[in-house]
Amino acid sequence: MTTTPPPANPAADQPQAVAPLTMHGQYIKDLSFENPRAPQSLIEQTQPQLTLNVQVTNRQFDAKTFEVAxxxxxxxxxxxxxxxxMLELVYAGTVSLGELPQEAYGPLLFIETPRLLFPFARAVVANATREAGFPPLNIAPVDFVALYRQQLEANGGRMPGVADGPVGHA
Structure with a gap:
């Protein structure tokens, strides 16, 4: 009677799946807060008119590594x-993309990465306004899908910040 050896570890035979998106770090790149009428602005109790603008940009370091701001x-x-x-915050993260088709880059860089960064940026904004003597400014969730579509439309269907061909110098 012959016995066959147990099969090798099947997990070891499988190629390791690479995550589609790896966040390497996130950071405040720029933070500016101006309170030009202090302390008078803190004494007056009027309902302010708020203006809010959110933008997503990226910068490519190599074929798979990006800074998303x-x-x-x-x-x-x-x-x-x-x-x-007046407050301006640039909150950024450095990410790497896995083996993906080029058309997957846009949604990962302009939708998924900002979704990961947003809660932290929102907390920075709330803390900065609170520390300046105002009630914390709690920004409502942002529709990054709609923002991405607007950016595509504004750029004629091209994704800003991502090279079409190989990156680097020949």
Missing amino acids: LTIEASAQTPEKEPLF
Whole structure:
């Protein structure tokens, strides 16, 4: 009677699956807060008019590595158009993409990565406004799918910040 040896570890025979997106780090790249009318702006109790702008950009380091930056600009002014505060935050993360087709880059860089960065950027904005003496500015969730579609439309269907061909110098 002959016995066959047990099969080798099947998991070892399988190629390791590479994650489609790897976050290497996230950081405040730029933070600016201006409170030009302090302390008067903190004494007056008027309902401010808020303006908020969110943008996503990226910068490519090599074929698979990118810096994705979430820029949040917020300002408040009195009904008389006097400024209360101006805030600008650039919160970024460095990511690598796995073995993916080029058409998958856009959604990962302009939708998924900003979704990962947004809660942290939102907390920075809330803390900065609170530390400046104002109620914390809690930004509502952002529809990054709609923002991505707007960016594609504005760039004629091309994804900004991603090279079409090989990256680097020949």
